[in-house]
Amino acid sequence: MLQAIALAAAGPTLANSLARSTLASFFDRRPASPRKVKIAAEFSLPPLSAVGKRPHPTRQLPVAGRRRPTRVSSELTLGPGQLVIRGRSWYGDLDSKPAGPTDDPLEHVRASNCPWWFVAGYGVDRRLTLESGKVARPAEERLRSLFEPTPPTGLGFSDQQSYGKVFASAFNKLLRKVLVAQAHTVPQITDLELRGAGGVSLRDLAEKDKFQFEIAGKPYKMPATYLSHGYQSTLSWIADLVGQFLLDFEGVGVTDPRNLSGLVLVDELDLFLHPDWQADFIDALSQTFPNLQFVATTHSPLLISRLRPEQVVLLDWDEEGDIIAQQFEDDPRLMTATDLYRRLFGIENPPPTDLARVLSRYKFLAADPERDNREDKELGELRSQLDTAGIHAPAPTRRSRKPRS
Incomplete structure (x- = not known):
């Protein structure tokens, strides 16, 4: 589902590049099923005044003319035996699809990397890497990990000096604000040490004592590589999100995480997170990034409960x-x-487990001195089950000789 949304938002040319290694898996394998694949999606274009930035930013609307559309629709198809996705996009809802060929706004947007059409996606490979490479095709690479086991650039944006020192400084300052904005975005991190005018390298963040934590009421500093998988994976995709957005916006003018606007797709949002972290994670993301829409998959009742x-x-x-x-x-x-x-x-039958129920029943019967012969026999059978499972059970209370009335 996340791949389908990503492809629809990418537009046909970029969709073919993203899905080149996964096209074969798109087809329905049931013999009676039609082999044609169709993806259709409708996206809203909210006013950018909502991001709280002054002056309000503007979104380029290729081929829109004088209209100010509020929605864009995208349709992609893949026919039997075909290796190329075909499709187009248009302004308006899905029901207003133009009858003939028209200019494709998403094709224009992705070709020019227009700002404020931001879509990012994160698969389950969200490990923190110590390699820093230039992001060559941002609109494609910020969705790549949904299709291939490719970790996000993450903290590597600290080393993107090829974009200029202004970019690296803006990234580090904005990342610091994100990390300390809400207690459960990345729990217990209370500060991020920056150097000089805000510059800091990937190696500094990964291997030196740059992240400050509060543990048992006392501050401690440590590098990112000392942290658990939950911290590293979350730092990886959140840092990548910040860097990709700055790259989308050409690296200047965004100083508040509340100004990030767009769509973020995350597979298994609860990956590696401690249950206490999961319980507040969605609220923290919503408060830190109020103008980003998150579409995520999860198997965690703790995330869903909020x-x-x-x-x-x-x-x-x-x-x-x-x-x-x-x-x-x-x-x-x-x-x-x-x-x-x-x-x-x-x-x-979620927990308690069957074994827990056996122990509970055993304790109930064992504490009853007036259990009858049938219950005493059941008690012995339960004791045998617990012994086999290696569960220590308390000795039963001696039975009363007084018969029950």
Whole structure:
């Protein structure tokens, strides 16, 4: 689903470059199914006054003429045996598709790398790398990791001196603001040490004591490579997001994370995150980046528990084997973890486990001095199950000789 959204937002030429290694997997393998693949998506173009920047930025609208469109639609198709995605985009909703050939706004946008048409995507390979290379084709590379195991540039934007010192300085200052903006965007990081006018290298961030943490009420400094996978992977994609946006905006004029505007796609948003971090992560992202729209996949009830019903889309199979999108009717904020596991993931018997139920039943019977012969036999069978599993069970209370009335 995230790949489909990314391709639709990229436009046909860029879509072919992104999907070149995954095209074969797009087709339905069921014999009776038509082999034609179609992706259709409709995107809103909100006014940029919402980002709170003064003066308000402007979005280039190629081939729009004097119109001020608020939506752009994109349609892509891949026919049987074809190796090239075909398609086009137009201003308006999907129902207003032009009958004949027209100029393609997304093709113009991606060819010129127009700012304020920002889309970024992050796959599950979000490791922190110590290599810094120039981002040659930004509009493509900021979506690449959704299609190939390619880690984001991440902290490497600190070394992008080829864009000029102004860019590196702007990146480091904006990243610092992001990291300390909300307590649970990247928990416990309280500061990022910058050098001089804000310059700092990738090696500095990765190998020197640049990140300040608060642990047990005391500040400690350490390099990024000392941190857990949860910290490293989150730093990797959030730092890449900041750098890619600055690159999209030509590196100047954006000094507040609230000014970032666009669409961000993240696969398995909860990847490597501690449960306590997951519980507040979505709220922290929303508050740090209020003008970015996040579309993410997850299997974490903790992440979902903070969402409103209209923010959750459940993907499931129908009777024909098709994957369908269902709007979630219940309110996750009012549901227990057991309810979420059952309703979202089809797990009918979440913890406590069967073994925990055996122990609970054993303790109940073992504490009853008036258990009858049938219950005493059950107690012995339960004790045998617990012994086999290596579970230490307390000795049962001696049975009373007084029979039950």
